[in-house]
Amino acid sequence: MTGLRYNLSTVLMTACVVATPAAAQTIAITGGTVIPVAGPRITAGTVLIRDGRIVAVGSDVAIPADAILVEATGNWVTPGLIHAATQAGLGVRGLQGFGERIRSGDVTPAFNVRDGLDPHALDIAVARTGGVSTGVLGPAGSFVNGQAVVADLAGGTVGEMLIRSPAALVINLTSAAREAGGGSRAGATARLRDLFRDARTLEARRGDWTQARIQPLSAPAGELEALLPALRGELLVVFQADRDLDILNAITLAEEFSLRALIHGGVEAWKLAPRLAAAGIPVALTPNTSIPSFDGLGARLDNATLLREAGVEVIIAQNDSGGERNLRYGAGNAVRNGMSWDDAMHAVTLGPARAFGLAGEYGSLEPNKIANLVIWSGDPFEFASAAERMFIRGREVSLRTRETELMERYRPR
């Protein structure tokens, strides 16, 4: 039984199956300022899409006769934005009591949020209005929270939406983990080491475990097995950590157990920028964090800038009460706080795609990539601009929401 589960999770992890439209469809988006992210911007560029994938990007792309023309002159064309820390679809907007991100217990690495994901949730459509085409949907909780998935924000079923499951193991090392550690950070990291060692022991001595010839393990076998892909370096580990000492603990654990790590939160990451750069650990952060707390007295608005200058892969994962649609404003505020525009755009597209191992198909406008793209009325980071049209896997998706209907009902004529 446990062996089966183990195999199943391996299969799921390596699966990266993206359903593309069955019907052949060729679309040419012409005339806009194209931001490929992978290369310099193209004025009056064309993006050619066929069967859900990008076929060509450039200023002199031959347009097939059967192509549907989408005129984008005066507009900006970017990849769909990737939100590295969203909960859109996991609950009923943010309504308390309706969340789908928590499983009771503080060590639940086998918990995967996938089955609670609602493709019709209102906040998925709202996220799209901010140009967000793809999201990393993760669990919440206290300590070893479980598995995140990556999904495109379109589709009628979870299966259609999913890109990768699991996509990451989420572990909380903020002060919230102190309780799981029996009242201290050191207790939490000690517990984590026990879990990792026991997972390896279980793998190495499965026969002994089956015959009960092994010391009691620190978690049920099914939970420990869920740690194995991470311990083999196959599954990214997202460490939620804000304080420098928590980030340092994450770096140390990653080195000790050969984990592929990402820091989420990272309020004081700027203090460890060279270490993070050397270790190749990306940081997903909210650029507006400035308020000191005992989980981050070193909060400063130019965190992203300082990290980028040190060569860290920065991912912008704006998280505010306005919802996922505000991701682009997170990027804009990073620019306001000193980051270059190109780096900020990278941080909401190719940066997260790379960190989550999706860059072969996501994150930039390049031939053969999945055709997730947004046509904006202007600079996507500006308040004056809006997403005007959006394509996910080569299909145009609606940017209308329930909010649109309320507005139209009450707007004075």
Next chain:
Amino acid sequence: MARWILTAWLPLVAVGCASAGGTGAGAAPPSPATAAPSARHSFERPQYPSTYQRRSFPDVLIRNATIMTAAGSELPGTSILLVEGRVVAIGADLAAPAGAMVIDGTGKFITPGLIDTHSHLGVYAAPGTQAESDGNELTNPVTAEVWAEHSVWPQDPQIPLAVAGGVTVMHVLPGSGNLIGGRSVTLRLLPARTVQELKFPGAPHGVKMACGENPKRVYASRGPSTRMGNMAGYRAAFIAAEAYRQRWDSWLANRRGDPPARDLRNETLAGVLRGEILVQNHCYRADEMAFMLDLAQEFGFTIRSFHHAIEAYKIGDLLAAHGTAASVWADWGGFKMEAFDEILENAGIVHAAGARAIIHTDSPDGIQRMNQDAAKAMFAAQRAGLSVSRNDALRWITANPAWALGIDEWTGTLEVGKMADVVVWSGDPFSIYSKAEKVFAEGYLVFDRLDPSRQFMTDFNLGQTAPGVGR
């Protein structure tokens, strides 16, 4: 003795001056109360009066900037002169007085200082410990007797961060756990040792009331546990206050014998009934706001502003008819059932209906970027085809909040005679890339992004925090 003496020293001064829509720009704000009158009774003596004093600073001439007055005009290539804490001239060609600081405003935008009608800075101070969580007196559904200012911690490190966002005045309220949560207070944002040093002279007190989910959740076991229970609770409180006011009025008419016993809860509510204390009402749903307007009518007061007012856009006409403002978020919603119907065009539709729209933050993070929230709401409204100008949107974070707090006679616009509460922006404040570069509080340079020595730190910051505003 006049009736006003019942409430407090400050409100009484304010009532005379801060009439709604006052046009007397240039009228002197009342000076801080200093000595207690030789009064027999506690109610006749000063009640925690402001000790704020204008901080001295050289005169300032900002040359060749785009001046957004929030009074109707946006003036490119214009200069503004600040003398002794006042705006004394706005024009194309102004001369600098001797000793004045001259600022090249080329490429810069100038606005009034921003005003947040809804903040909990100081009462929910950073670093966010339980020890500093002083915003909700959750011991009774009606705690009109408490004053938010008695909870404000002037060393809250969130204050300088808000200043760096161009905010010069904020309204600090008790939380929304109670039907009537207590008195709110209008404060300046400055380095200070005491709250009294921050109290905006002449600003009337507010009273925080709250509808809907919060009180009925907090008091579910003892009541109110329903919205009808909430309504019964407000009515019972004001019925008691009416009787209290009458008792005092008859005593004050002839002052014979001992005065009635003071009751702080009723003192606040009687102040509301007299129109001396402005009602600031946390209320999300349209139908509940309509009941609150009826409640106000039943007891003969007005609601100055609804706060949060997620569904204000559904009743813009009612708000306009009652003269009640709507302080709303630009884009928060969905976090609870009563916030479910949030739309980005809320402020725009309220404005289009002829009511006063205000963008507020209720957030120590949001208060750092009020200009951005106004921009979000303005562009959303314009995209929906509503007629909202840049001046209108700027008023959502300046003149309209000043009105809602009863201080519009002195601040909220850039007009000759008004207080020199001024922000110099690095660019168009409705662009995400612009920052507040310099902030003047009644003529005093309280923040300068280009000069670290002009970026004040609270005591809490010393020796342990990063420069939060970055570079």
